[in-house]
Amino acid sequence: MNTKIRFFTKDFVYLICSLAIAVALAFLQSARLGVIIVIFSLSLAMLYIASGILQKIKWQKIALKTLNEEEALSAYLNTMAIPTALTTLSGNVKWCNVAFVHIAGYGAMRNINKMIPGISIPDKEKKILIDGKAYKKEIFPVKYKHKEMLMYRLVDIENTVEVKKLYQNYLPVVCFIQIDNYDELAAEILQTELSEIVAAVERRIAAMAKNLSAVFVKTDRGRYLCVFERRFLSTMRASKFRILDDVREIKTTQSPTLSIAIGVGENPEQSGDYANKALELALGRGGDQAVIKQGDKFMFFGGTSKTVYRRSKVKSRMISHALKNLMEQCGEVYVMGHEVPDLDCIGASLGICACARYVGKKAYIVVDNPNPSIGPLLEKLASTDAYTGSIITAQEAGLKIDNSSMLVVVDTQIAGFTVSPNLLELADTVVVIDHHLRGATNIEKAALYYHEPFASSASELVTEILQYFGEDLRPLPIDIEALLIGITIDTKGFSFHTGVRTFEAASYLRRLGADTAVIRQLMQDDLETYSAKTDIVKNAEILEDGIAVAKCPKGVANAALIAAQAADALLTIRGITASFVVSLVDDNVVISGRSLGDVNVQLILESLGGGGHATIAAVRLNETDLDSAYKKLKKTIKKYLREGL
Numbered sequence: 150m151n152t153k154i155r156f157f158t159k160d161f162v163y164l165i166c167s168l169a170i171a172v173a174l175a176f177l178q179s180a181r182l183g184v185i186i187v188i189f190s191l192s193l194a195m196l197y198i199a200s201g202i203l204q205k206i207k208w209q210k211i212a213l214k215t216l217n218e219e220e221a222l223s224a225y226l227n228t229m230a231i232p233t234a235l236t237t238l239s240g241n242v243k244w245c246n247v248a249f250v251h252i253a254g255y256g257a258m259r260n261i262n263k264m265i266p267g268i269s270i271p272d273k274e275k276k277i278l279i280d281g282k283a284y285k286k287e288i289f290p291v292k293y294k295h296k297e298m299l300m301y302r303l304v305d306i307e308n309t310v311e312v313k314k315l316y317q318n319y320l321p322v323v324c325f326i327q328i329d330n331y332d333e334l335a336a337e338i339l340q341t342e343l344s345e346i347v348a349a350v351e352r353r354i355a356a357m358a359k360n361l362s363a364v365f366v367k368t369d370r371g372r373y374l375c376v377f378e379r380r381f382l383s384t385m386r387a388s389k390f391r392i393l394d395d396v397r398e399i400k401t402t403q404s405p406t407l408s409i410a411i412g413v414g415e416n417p418e419q420s421g422d423y424a425n426k427a428l429e430l431a432l433g434r435g436g437d438q439a440v441i442k443q444g445d446k447f448m449f450f451g452g453t454s455k456t457v458y459r460r461s462k463v464k465s466r467m468i469s470h471a472l473k474n475l476m477e478q479c480g481e482v483y484v485m486g487h488e489v490p491d492l493d494c495i496g497a498s499l500g501i502c503a504c505a506r507y508v509g510k511k512a513y514i515v516v517d518n519p520n521p522s523i524g525p526l527l528e529k530l531a532s533t534d535a536y537t538g539s540i541i542t543a544q545e546a547g548l549k550i551d552n553s554s555m556l557v558v559v560d561t562q563i564a565g566f567t568v569s570p571n572l573l574e575l576a577d578t579v580v581v582i583d584h585h586l587r588g589a590t591n592i593e594k595a596a597l598y599y600h601e602p603f604a605s606s607a608s609e610l611v612t613e614i615l616q617y618f619g620e621d622l623r624p625l626p627i628d629i630e631a632l633l634i635g636i637t638i639d640t641k642g643f644s645f646h647t648g649v650r651t652f653e654a655a656s657y658l659r660r661l662g663a664d665t666a667v668i669r670q671l672m673q674d675d676l677e678t679y680s681a682k683t684d685i686v687k688n689a690e691i692l693e694d695g696i697a698v699a700k701c702p703k704g705v706a707n708a709a710l711i712a713a714q715a716a717d718a719l720l721t722i723r724g725i726t727a728s729f730v731v732s733l734v735d736d737n738v739v740i741s742g743r744s745l746g747d748v749n750v751q752l753i754l755e756s757l758g759g760g761g762h763a764t765i766a767a768v769r770l771n772e773t774d775l776d777s778a779y780k781k782l783k784k785t786i787k788k789y790l791r792e793g794l
Contacts, residue, residue, distance in 0.1 A: 168193065168194065232284075242259060321378065324377065331347075337403055385439075407436075410425070414443075426442055427440040437451060472597060489710065491560075494635070501582075502514065579592065581599065585760060599614075646765070740768050756789075
């Protein structure tokens with residue numbers, strides 16, 4: 150568009166011409182009358198100009214308010230730098246900014262369709278050429294005092310995107326770094342050796358900060374803050390956070406590990422908030438890893454080493470006392486685990502029921518669709534007087550639960566994995582007790598959140614709670630036997646993911662009188678389950694690095710349970726370091742992963758949307774078939790091995 154707009158409006162031109170004629174006629178009558186008409190004309194012209202300025206300010210305020218409220222416009226850095234005009238429905242321009250005038254030309258408030266022909270014509274690409282340059286046109290409605298108006302914007306896509314990227318490259322990124330096991334190091338080694346370790350760690354962090362041109366500050370014992378420009382983040386990601394390996398290679402009697410949390414926001418405050426959440430997630434997943442939070446997305450790096458075990462039981466005592474206080478203030482207690490509950494889930498539930506009985510509260514265990522693995526234990530519960538009517542369905546729980554009730558979630562932290570996510574909304578007091586590595590999504594607004602990824606099982610955590618809940622607390626024989634079964638199952642007979650506190654918990658249960666003969670009977674499989682499990686193992690495919698992959702045949706009852714047991718059985722075969730079994734459950738595919746420790750099955754299945762531990766993990770895939778999921782799993786495993794995570 151080459152035509153420039155005239156500077157004066159038609160109304161203004163008509164007014165000036167009229168006043169000029171009036172002045173001329175007045176002077177023809179007399180000089181005095183002419184002077185009076187001149188003064189009157191100038192006053193009228195000034196009033197007209199002032200009125201126009203006030204109108205322009207009014208419409209500018211409307212435009213600015215609209216631009217600030219329009220969410221779709223937040224993608225641009227400076228909305229007022231984009232050519233913008235506010236018009237009536239017929240196209241009469243009420244206001245436009247300087248950028249719009251620069252494109253359309255200098256002139257009065259004319260009709261936008263005359264100024265830029267074709268701007269109002271709808272088209273698929275939403276582009277318009279002005280002086281040979283392409284602009285993206287944006288048109289959206291505006292309401293002002295019940296009047297309908299239109300806002301026009303002409304976006305120079307190429308320059309806008311380039312400027313935005315350049316701007317974002319220089320935004321500040323907040324990075325928190327923490328030595329995971331600082332307290333354990335301080336308790337286990339001499340102060341001189343601790344100083345040497347910390348100094349070695351700080352030298353590596355300082356070198357990393359220098360490469361990033363970052364501000365590096367020590368904020369507390371074993372905690373550091375780095376602030377750098379976003380453009381350097383790609384360097385850290387490309388190296389897969391090499392500093393994690395560098396710190397891990399510090400050779401001492403106790404090797405340190407780091408947790409690195411990075412927040413990428415639109416301003417320093419948001420970046421700091423994101424970094425805090427990323428650090429919480431990194432520590433909740435066991436440490437020795439880097440977590441980046443950008444918007445709603447989390448990215449994980451590292452996490453290849455085993456979780457650091459903590460010997461202190463201070464947290465267990467605090468959680469136990471807090472749980473007791475909450476139970477004393479609530480009405481009934483409801484305990485819920487994950488869907489397709491296992492023996493660890495039921496064992497932890499019975500431990501919570503023992504706590505509820507101690508404070509005189511009625512407790513219910515929510516179970517839907519029980520499977521053969523927990524069948525014998527549920528049968529024994531049915532014949533136990535203390536648990537008569539205590540095993541209920543999610544539907545029954547939904548009718549009973551009220552605002553005064555407490556809901557305790559065990560062996561999971563993800564709302565979607567629970568027996569009934571709706572129950573979380575019905576209870577005012579929610580408690581979460583879980584040992585799985587923390588994921589990007591978890592149950593929010595819990596009154597008490599006990600999450601320890603170093604623990605072998607939820608039963609171990611609940612057992613520690615029992616020890617400090619009350620001096621004269623005496624759980625029922627079935628309670629302690631179920632807790633010991635849960636620990637035994639999740640540790641594969643105390644051979645996986647066990648620490649000192651695992652054996653201490655088992656020892657406590659044994660002292661209370663847990664009968665190992667009864668435990669073995671409750672853990673037995675039926676012949677059908679054993680046969681199905683054997684068929685899966687026999688037909689397994691062995692990939693590189695000793696990773697076994699197998700399918701559970703369609704139509705098998707309790708496929709998820711059998712798949713998990715088959716994955717455990719595969720690890721007993723010499724040469725197999727990790728195993729995955731794919732099964733079809735209710736038109737969804739469930740993959741169970743197990744490892745001896747060298748292969749991190751949690752990282753593999755987390756990339757598919759699942760989670761768990763480095764040695765035990767699972768994922769549920771919706772809207773896919775068994776064969777497609779099998780191929781996708783193999784592809785993910787190959788990627789894991791190729792990238793050497």
